[in-house]
Amino acid sequence: MNHDSWSLWRAQVAAILRLEIKKNFLAKRGLWIYLLAAAPVVLMWVHAALNLRDHRVCDLGHDSLIFAAMFQFFYLRLAIFFGCVGVFLRLFRGEMMEKSLHYYLLAPVRREVLLVGKYLAGVITTSIIFCTGTALALIALLVHVPRTAAEQYLFAGGGLGHVLAYIGTAALACIGYGGVFLLMGFLFRNPVVPVVLVFLWEGANPFLPALLKRLSVIFYLHSLIPISVPAQGDFAFLAILSTPTPAYLAVAGLLLIALAGLWLAARQVRKLEINYGVE
Amino acid sequence: MAVYKRSYHGYSGALTPEWSRFAIIPRYAYRRLFQSKIMTAFFVLCFVSPLVFLSLIYVANSFGSIAGLFGAKGARSPITIDGEFFLIYLGVQSPLAFILASFVGPGLVSTDLSNRALTLYLARPFSRVEYVIGKMSVLLVLLSTITWIPGLILFGVQSALAGGGWLIHNLWVAWAIFAGFWIWILVIALTALALSAWVKWKIAAGALLLGVFFVGAGLGQAINAVLDVRWGRLINLSDVFAAVWSNLFRMPNGRDISPTSAWIMLALVCASCIWLLYRKLRAVEVVR
Amino acid sequence: MTGNEIVFENVSRFYGDVLGVNRVNLAIPPGITSLVGPNGSGKTTLMNLMTGLLRPSQGRIDILGVAPDDPERLFRFVGYCTQFDSFPRGMTGYQFIYAYLRLHGKPHAEADEMTWRAIDRVKLTDAAARKIAGYSKGMRQRIKLAQAICHNPTVLVLDEPLNGLDPLVRAETIALFRSLAETGKHVIISSHILHEVDAISDQVILLSSGYVVAEGQIHGVRTEVEDHPMQILIRCNRPGALASRIFELDTVVEACVHNDGKGLLVRTRDPDRFYLMLNRLVVDGVDLESVAPADDDVNSVYEYLIGPDGGSI
Numbered sequence: 079m080n081h082d083s084w085s086l087w088r089a090q091v092a093a094i095l096r097l098e099i100k101k102n103f104l105a106k107r108g109l110w111i112y113l114l115a116a117a118p119v120v121l122m123w124v125h126a127a128l129n130l131r132d133h134r135v136c137d138l139g140h141d142s143l144i145f146a147a148m149f150q151f152f153y154l155r156l157a158i159f160f161g162c163v164g165v166f167l168r169l170f171r172g173e174m175m176e177k178s179l180h181y182y183l184l185a186p187v188r189r190e191v192l193l194v195g196k197y198l199a200g201v202i203t204t205s206i207i208f209c210t211g212t213a214l215a216l217i218a219l220l221v222h223v224p225r226t227a228a229e230q231y232l233f234a235g236g237g238l239g240h241v242l243a244y245i246g247t248a249a250l251a252c253i254g255y256g257g258v259f260l261l262m263g264f265l266f267r268n269p270v271v272p273v274v275l276v277f278l279w280e281g282a283n284p285f286l287p288a289l290l291k292r293l294s295v296i297f298y299l300h301s302l303i304p305i306s307v308p309a310q311g312d313f314a315f316l317a318i319l320s321t322p323t324p325a326y327l328a329v330a331g332l333l334l335i336a337l338a339g340l341w342l343a344a345r346q347v348r349k350l351e352i353n354y355g356v357e
Numbered sequence: 358m359a360v361y362k363r364s365y366h367g368y369s370g371a372l373t374p375e376w377s378r379f380a381i382i383p384r385y386a387y388r389r390l391f392q393s394k395i396m397t398a399f400f401v402l403c404f405v406s407p408l409v410f411l412s413l414i415y416v417a418n419s420f421g422s423i424a425g426l427f428g429a430k431g432a433r434s435p436i437t438i439d440g441e442f443f444l445i446y447l448g449v450q451s452p453l454a455f456i457l458a459s460f461v462g463p464g465l466v467s468t469d470l471s472n473r474a475l476t477l478y479l480a481r482p483f484s485r486v487e488y489v490i491g492k493m494s495v496l497l498v499l500l501s502t503i504t505w506i507p508g509l510i511l512f513g514v515q516s517a518l519a520g521g522g523w524l525i526h527n528l529w530v531a532w533a534i535f536a537g538f539w540i541w542i543l544v545i546a547l548t549a550l551a552l553s554a555w556v557k558w559k560i561a562a563g564a565l566l567l568g569v570f571f572v573g574a575g576l577g578q579a580i581n582a583v584l585d586v587r588w589g590r591l592i593n594l595s596d597v598f599a600a601v602w603s604n605l606f607r608m609p610n611g612r613d614i615s616p617t618s619a620w621i622m623l624a625l626v627c628a629s630c631i632w633l634l635y636r637k638l639r640a641v642e643v644v645r
Numbered sequence: 646m647t648g649n650e651i652v653f654e655n656v657s658r659f660y661g662d663v664l665g666v667n668r669v670n671l672a673i674p675p676g677i678t679s680l681v682g683p684n685g686s687g688k689t690t691l692m693n694l695m696t697g698l699l700r701p702s703q704g705r706i707d708i709l710g711v712a713p714d715d716p717e718r719l720f721r722f723v724g725y726c727t728q729f730d731s732f733p734r735g736m737t738g739y740q741f742i743y744a745y746l747r748l749h750g751k752p753h754a755e756a757d758e759m760t761w762r763a764i765d766r767v768k769l770t771d772a773a774a775r776k777i778a779g780y781s782k783g784m785r786q787r788i789k790l791a792q793a794i795c796h797n798p799t800v801l802v803l804d805e806p807l808n809g810l811d812p813l814v815r816a817e818t819i820a821l822f823r824s825l826a827e828t829g830k831h832v833i834i835s836s837h838i839l840h841e842v843d844a845i846s847d848q849v850i851l852l853s854s855g856y857v858v859a860e861g862q863i864h865g866v867r868t869e870v871e872d873h874p875m876q877i878l879i880r881c882n883r884p885g886a887l888a889s890r891i892f893e894l895d896t897v898v899e900a901c902v903h904n905d906g907k908g909l910l911v912r913t914r915d916p917d918r919f920y921l922m923l924n925r926l927v928v929d930g931v932d933l934e935s936v937a938p939a940d941d942d943v944n945s946v947y948e949y950l951i952g953p954d955g956g957s958i
Binding site: 086089092094096097101104105173176177181182183185186187188189349351352353354 | 660693696697698699700716717718719720721725727729731732733734735744745747748749750792
C-alpha cells in the first residue's frame with residue numbers, strides 16, 4: 079500500500095461522492111426524507127411566527143424543553159432513523175433492485191473503496207439534511223425571543239454548547255444508523271422486517287440488561303442530548319430510560335458501532351455478485 | 358404475380374366480460390404470494406386469534422353448563438359478548454392485517470413500475486382503473502379473509518348461541534365489524550399501493566408504510582407540543598382509526614378527536630393516495 | 646498458459662441447484678472470439694465470471710495473468726459491455742462515460758477528452774447531453790459500448806453488442822471490433838446472429854446447457870464434426886455427368902443435383918482428399934465454375950452440434 083494507491087483511492091472516493099451525493103440530494107423519490115427533516119423546522123418557525131405576530135413573550139426555558147422533547151422523541155427516534163433507512167439501504171440494496179450496481183463493479187475500484195465512498199456519501203447527505211434541519215429549528219427557537227435573552231442563553235447559559243451538541247448528535251446519529259442500515263442492505267434481500275426489529279430493539283432499550291443496552295445506537299445518542307426530557311403522556315411510547323454514559327464514551331461507542339457495521343459490510347462487499355435475477 | 362401468404366389471424370373467440378377482467382391480477386398474485394413459506398405461515402397464524410375468540414364466545418354462552426360440571430351452579434360468565442368484545446377483536450386483527458399489508462402491498466405496484474411492465478398491461482384492453490382495482494383486490498380479499506369475514510362468522514356463532522333476541526339487539530355490531538375493518542383495509546391498501554407507486558422500490562415502500570404510522574404518531578405529538586394545539590392527533594392515524602372505531606362501536610372516545618374530523622381525515626388520506634396513484638401509474642414516462 | 650490468454654481451468658458455476666456453466670476449460674487467444682449458444686446455455690454466465698461479477702463455484706480464471714476478483718487491476722485493461730439494460734438514474738450519456746472514467750482515477754481534462762473520443766466513436770455526440778433514460782434501444786447499446794471502450798482496454802467483453810443496432814451502425818460496429826482485434830486485443834462477443842458471428846469471428850466457442858460443446862476456428866470445428874459429412878457445392882454446367890464420376894470416390898457419401906440444375910451438392914467425409922481428387926474426376930465438357938464448402942459456417946456447426954431449435958445435444 080503506497081502513496082500512489084492512497085491518492086488513487088482518494089480520487090476514486092471523490093468520484094463516488096460526486097455521483098452519490100448528487101443522486102441522494104436530487105432524487106425525487108427521496109423527497110420524503112426532506113419532509114421528515116423539515117417537519118420540526120416548519121413547526122418551530124410556525125411557532126415563532128405566531129408568537130411574533132401576537133407579540134407574545136416567549137419563555138425560552140419552556141421552548142427549549144419542547145425542542146429537546148421533539149429532538150429526542152421525533153427527530154432521533156423517527157426522522158433520522160427512517161431517513162437513514164431510506165438513504166443507506168438504497169446505497170447497495172436499492173441499486174441491486176434498480177439493476178444499476180454493476181456500473182460501479184465494472185470500474186477498477188476496490189470493493190472496499192466503493193463501500194467507503196458510498197457510506198461517506200450517505201453520511202454526508204443525511205448529516206447535511208438533518209443537521210441543517212436541527213440548526214434551522216434552533217434558529218427558530220431563538221429568533222422570537224428578545225435578543226438579550228437569546229445572547230444570555232447562548233453565551234452565558236451554555237446554549238451554544240447545546241446547539242453544537244444537538245447538531246453533533248444529529249450527525250452522529252447519521253453515522254451510527256448509517257453503519258447499521260448499510261450492513262442490513264447486504265445481509266437481507268428484503269430488509270423491511272429487520273428494520274422493524276431494529277426499531278423495536280431501539281425502543282426496547284430501557285428494558286434491556288445493561289450490556290445489551292450498549293448494543294443500540296439510541297443508547298449512546300441519548301447520552302449526548304444536552305437536555306434529557308422525561309417521557310410522559312404523548313411521548314411515552316418513544317421513551318428511552320437509561321443512565322447516560324459519559325459523552326466521550328458515547329461518541330466512541332457510536333463510532334464503534336458504525337465501524338463494526340462497515341467492517342462486516344466490507345466482508346460482504348468482497349463477496350458481492352451481480353445476480354439481478356434473484357432480486 | 359404477388360403471393361400474399363396470410364397465416365396470422367387476430368383472435369376472434371369469446372372474451373371474458375370486461376367487469377371481471379381485473380381478476381387476472383389477483384389470480385396470479387396469490388399464486389406467487391403463497392409460494393413464500395413465511396407469508397403462508399403468517400397468514401395461517403392470523404386465524405389463531407379468531408379461534409381464540411370463538412372459544413371465548415362458546416365459553417361465555419356455555420359458562421353455566423361448564424361451571425356446573427365443576428359444581429358451581431348458577432355461576433355467571435365473566436365474559437360479556439357485546440360491542441366492546443368485537444372492538445377488542447378488531448384491535449387484535451387490525452395490526453395483523455397491517456403487517457400482512459406491509460408484507461404484500463409494497464411489491465404489488467413497485468415491481469411493475471421498476472421493470473417498466475405497466476406498458477404491457479395497458480397495451481391490452483385493460484385500463485389504469487382496472488389495474489388499480491386488480492392490485493387493490495389482492496389486498497382487499499387477502500385482508501378480508503383474516504378480518505371482517507371471521508368477525509362476521511364469530512358474530513353469527515354468537516347470534517346462534519345467544520338467540521334471536523341478542524341478534525336483534527346487537528345487529529348494529531355486525532355493521533360496525535364490517536365497516537370498521539373495511540375502512541382499515543381500504544386505507545392501508547390504498548396507502549401501500551400509493552407509496553409503492555411513488556417510490557417504485559418495495560423495500561422503501563414497506564419502510565414508508567411503517568413510517569406513515571410511526572412518524573405520523575410522533576409528528577402529531579410534536580405539533581401538539583410545539584403549537585400547543587390538539588389537532589396534531591389527526592396526523593396520528595392510529596388515533597384517527599381509534600376515534601372512528603369507537604364511534605362505530607358506540608364506545609367512549611378518549612382521543613380528543615371528533616368522529617367527523619376523523620372520518621374527514623381518512624377521506625383525505627384516501628383522496629391523496631388516489632391522486633398519487635393517478636399521477637404515478639402511467640404507461641409512459643417522459644424523460645426530460 | 647501464457648500471459649496473453651484468457652484461461653478458464655475447470656470452471657463451474659451453479660445458481661443453487663441450477664447449473665450455469667460446468668467444467669469449462671478454455672484458453673482464449675487474442676482476436677475476435679464469439680460465444681455462441683442458445684438462451685440459457687451459459688454465455689452471459691461465462692462473461693460475468695470473466696469480469697468478476699460472478700464468482701466460480703469451483704475452478705480458476707485468469708485474465709492475462711490477473712484474477713477476476715481483483716477489480717482494481719482487472720478493469721484497467723478490461724472493458725465489459727453488459728446485457729443489463731439499466732443505468733444509474735438521471736445520467737446523461739456524457740456523464741455516464743465521464744463518471745466512469747473518473748472512477749478510474751482520471752483527472753477532469755483527461756476524462757473529458759476520453760469521454761468525447763468514446764462518444765464520437767459510437768456516433769452519439771449529438772445525444773451526449775441527453776438523459777440515457779430517453780435514449781432508444783440502439784442508443785443505449787451504443788453508450789454501453791462507449792463505456793466498454795472508453796479506457797482503451799486490451800480485453801473487450803461484449804454481451805450481445807449488436808442488439809438493437811440498425812444495419813448501418815451494425816456494420817460500423819463490426820468494423821470497430823475488427824480494427825480492435827487487428828491491434829492484438831481480445832474481443833469476446835456473444836451473439837445469436839450466426840451469420841454475423843461467422844463474418845467477424847476468428848474463433849468460436851459453442852455452448853449448450855452450460856457445457857462447452859466446441860471451440861476453435863470455425864473450419865477446424867466443422868472438420869471435427871464427423872457425424873455430419875461436409876457439404877460441398879460444385880457449380881458446373883453438367884452436374885449429372887460429374888455426379889456419375891464422383892460416386893467412384895469412396896469418401897463421398899451423397900451427391901445430388903442442385904435445385905437450379907447448375908450445380909452439384911456433394912457430402913463427403915474427407916473434404917481434403919475430395920478436393921485433391923476432384924481435378925482428376927472432371928470429365929471433358931464439364932466446366933467447373935466454383936467449388937465451395939456449403940456448411941462450413943457457424944450456422945451449420947451450431948445446427949449440427951446444438952440442434953436446429955437450439956436444444957441441447
